[in-house]
Amino acid sequence: MRQFLQMLKRFAAPYKGYVIGSVFLNILSAVFNIFSFTLLIPILQILFKMDTAVYEFMAWDSEGVKITDIATNNMYWFVQKQIAEIGPSNTLLLLGGFLGVMTVLKCSCYFGSTAIMVPMRTGISRDLRTQVYRKLVSLPMGFFSRQRKGDIVARMSGDVNEVENSITSSLDMLLKNPILILFYFGTLIITSWQLTLFTLASVPLIAWGMSAIGKKLKSRSIQAQAKWSEIMSQLDETLGGLRVIKAFIAEDKMKQRFESTCNAHRRAATRVAVRQSSAHPVSECLGTMMIMLVLWFGGTLILQDNSTIDAPTFIFYMVILYSVLQPLKDLAKATYNIPRGLASMERVDVILNAKNDIVEKAEPERIKEFADEIVFHDVCFRYNDSAKDVLQHINLRVPKGKTVAIVGQSGSGKSTLVDLLPRYYDVCAGSITIDSHDIRDLSIKDLRSLIGNVNQEAILFNDTIFNNIAFGVENATMEQVVEAAKIANAHDFIMEKKNGYQEMIGDRGCKLSGGQRQRISIARAILKNPDILILDEATSALDTESERLVQEALDRLTSSRTTIAIAHRLSTIKNADEILVMNEGLIVERGRHEELLALGGYYKKLNDMQAL
Secondary structure (H helix, E strand, C coil): CHHHHHHHHHHCHHHHHHHHHHHHHHHHHHHHHHHHHHCHHHHHHHHHCCCCCCCCCCCCCCCCCCHHHHHHHHHHHHHHHHHHHHCHHHHHHHHHHHHHHHHHHHHHHHHHHHHCCHHHHHHHHHHHHHHHHHHHHHCCHHHHHHCCHHHHHHHHHHHHHHHHHHHHHHHHHHHHHHHHHHHHHHHHHHHCHHHHHHHHHHHHHHHHHHHHHHCCHHHHHHHHHHHHHHHHHHHHHHHHCHHHHHHCCCHHHHHHHHHHHHHHHHHHHHHHHHHHHCHHHHHHHHHHHHHHHHHHHHHHHHHCCCCCCCHHHHHHHHHHHHHHHHHHHHHHHHHHHHHHHHHHHHHHHHHHCCCCCCCCCCCCECCCCCCCEEEEEEEEECCCCCCCCCEEEEEEEEECCCEEEEEECCCCCHHHHHHHCCCCCCCCEEEEEECCEEHHHECHHHHHHCEEEEECCCCCCCCEHHHHHCCCCCCCCHHHHHHHHHHCCCHHHHHCCCCHHHCECCHHHCCCCHHHHHHHHHHHHHHHCCCEEEEECCCCCCCHHHHHHHHHHHHHHHCCCEEEEECCCHHHHCCCCEEEEEECCEEEEEECHHHHHHHCCHHHHHHHHHHC
């Protein structure tokens, strides 16, 4: 329960007004319900002609008399007066009408108390989703290298839904039922304290039955949600690798793998559902046993000569007792629903509580433009789960307006090196400075606003061409987007589309060819107009014609900017001001194209291999 209260403190604070309104309406509902059932006593007495006493009106401020006794006396006096004036039949009709009015008021308050909680429940779910999303986009790249994308999607969808279904849907029951139980038990004590003490003695039996069901429900729910994450991860892998699956005729293998995971999830979910579904029949049986015991004990009291309770009052007592059973069951239902939600909340908290290693200073330095040079000073770096440095003692100077190219075999640290500049990761040793400012002292927003990226895989969004080019540039005009597209050699193929710049390009730009996607990506970088440009093998995956068009666009883009280019094809970086050759995290050679060829070392070997 402590975990549940902590969760409410985190997410329910903005909705205090809804809670207060719900409590108020639940109190009214309980009061109207008790008053409506109180009318059963005079109705039964009239029907069976059991009360022969004569009642006189008693002043409400009579000394030495309990207010409950005054209210009972005056109610009986009013009933007797109405019988004398309009007759027993009409009095029954009057009391029945009053009972109907009270029932309408009770049901209206009951509905209102439930309806007023809906905005709170949906609001908490929305707040949780937005918090998870905000956390995801703020986390460093290293977090996603350690997590499966399908697992993240499962936590964002299935686990958040489980929190909504199991916890927020229980809020109404947790607010309403304690109020009803309190008022009903208070009425039971006033009606017959002997019967109530006997009833309370059987309550621990129900509590024990519910606690037995709730045991291990949380741990089993965690297992079921983990299996659901595996399902989502396999689905994501299948959709991303569908071409490979079909090429290797691995459909049956993937089907078997997926079905095995689904069967494991089914077994885990079945254990949770069976335990949860047993709660209602168990509580029903225990409640019926309690009613039977109270009937026996109450009947024994009525049969005594000096009985403190008559038959109509006992029937009223049983009606209230039966009314209190449902809130008790609902409260028990909430207590075994909550562990499922808390299990999912723990999985969501893996994201919400994830540590962000990229920390901005409280008062960072501001930088608006790049004026002089970028310096990598004795930079070392290793990933959190790696025992070996990926980069070792990197020293590099990139003057403004110059182009530096990085070449080397896969895994040599090229992409990691350029990822350090925009602070996707932080260096483990050494420093990176821009115009003598350590990038760790700069505002992250200012730093990344200076840098533009064109990657090997063009990352586009399921949106229009216009919005993909204008991505990240506020208030971009059509003229600016068209100009950027022309520089990127993209305008012509865009205009061939049915809707031009408003054409939807599909998931990850699937409606465009590789060269077209890359030129859209270049147009996006052109529109941003960054001082520093990072090219990560921007032409390596293209055919000859597409490479020519993209290379022309890149030449225009890099002509007036400081550029760091990772190159696979050496022919694209022959004119670079400096070429770095990397091997196993070290810079093993550096110089211009001709100088490196003259050395006859690693670079010449790469060049000769590509010339074959």
